[in-house]
Amino acid sequence: MRKSPAAKAWTRCAASGVAAVIALFAGLSGCSLPAPSPEKSARPVAAAAVAAGSQGAPGNPVGVAAGARVLNPANGRLEAVVPEISRTVLLIGDSQSEPLDGWPRLGLAAAGYKVYFCGRGGTGFVSSNGATGNYIDALLRGDWLLPSGTPALIVIQGGGNDAAGAASDSQIAANAERLIAELRERYPGTRMAMIGTLARGEAHGGGRRTEVDALLGSVAASHDLPFVSVGDWLTRYGLVKDLADTVHMNPAGRQKLGTLLEDRLHDLGLDRKPTADQQPLRASGTMDDGPGQD
Template sequence: MRKASAVFRMLAPLIAVGVLAAGCGTSQPSPAATSRSAAPAAAATAAAEKPRNVTPESPAPNLPAGSLYRNPANNRNEIVLADVRHTAVLIGDSQSQPKDSWPQRGIAALGYKLYVAGMGGTGFVAANDKTGNYIDALQRGDWVLPYGSPPLIVIQGGGNDAAQKATDAQIASNAERLLAVLKKRYPGSRMAMIGTLAKGAANGGGRRTEVDALLGRVAAKNNIPFVSTGDWLTRYDAAKDLQDSVHIKPSGHEKLGKVLAGQLAALGLAPRPDSDAAPQPTS
């Protein structure tokens, strides 16, 4: 018995080592090891759940031109255009709305395609019973901007603000708000403003001519090219082309469209040669 006890005392350490070794072979991995092994699977799951086209740099889904697309960069509906990189955006009132209006003619004559937003009876402050003023209508979604990066954005108006007796402060404030939104949304696009069509201060232009001058100051403050039209009805003998006190006949649209095209070109707003890469959509 004493010999057996002695043998057991000699073998006990070896038995203990074997048990520990066996235990290590079946132990659970450390939390760190679990985290590292699970990371690829978690990433794959997240990638599968992540919606497509969620960055402003991504192209819009394969939607036909005219479709609305919810831009995830700003959570706003935007319209998909067939060729946004060659399309100028025109925001305006009833002077811009006729298909062959002088603002549309002037911009198209430079070689741009056109996307027209806004509505007659509106302006920087002025609204009608269908839509708000330029900035409020945009914020509410009464009209939408294009998805992508148009090369040129032109804002025309002021006549309805004059008619509705908006103050200088109101007009300037809303114009600044609109410009801020457009600059943020389209930092790579060129911008221009067109003033208020009128007869001029010396020929009965009145408040319309004053608003034209005010918008010129807003444009200058924001370093945006401006086309003053506050005396065009007199300067270019277009008063005879009026069909009412403020709107012109097709003959007047043709005449002033040519004038506008020349002035926009002189301001360096003609289309630039295509670059190797199309502009990317921005947030």
């Protein structure tokens, strides 16, 4: 059977044997998908024009293949058709989330979600990376290919690159506020949560990373968003030995953090009990991030 363009992209991005069990899409440069081949190209379907009764998953038209793009007339952007969008979490993050076995992905998958990732290593609330803007710029400019329909949950993770780049509290908070507002407008029926900045504890050299974690926690609280503070997890749970560099985890560390995150999501009431055909997903891999950049 010929693979679709989305399936080919999946194969290219995946670490051997890991991708199929960790996330539906692995857009390593901003959740973008390849353009359809000429023989299969067609005008994008207008999502808002799909009448009730002719949809599969909410927001996704019947007969439109997974990975296809639909035009959202509300904002003029193309969006991705994602199978089972109502069981999918939209994860926005940096290189802590980008690997196919990144610990935020593992934790969310183990909590019962399929994962659709938008983001890129080196980015954050203020930090950008090449052609990919910071979180709010990437969203507004269309650097990311957002999913069509209503995800089960949106999770925003990050802050490490903003800490490394000396972004001020006011810059980080202002852009986080803008991002939350924009996501609420785009996905009004979707719950949202935030994951802070992975670091050592304050008394163990956490420094600016721990400060940014606390800052993001206060932003989340001001919007009544559940927040997972990870600004002391490296030392609280004895995970310094599992660092691959100064800020990223080795595969064993990512597994351990994924389990901790799953437990925290359960405590916050954010886990989604898997159905019989969707068991919690766990996998290990060998994909490491470059040093010093989230």
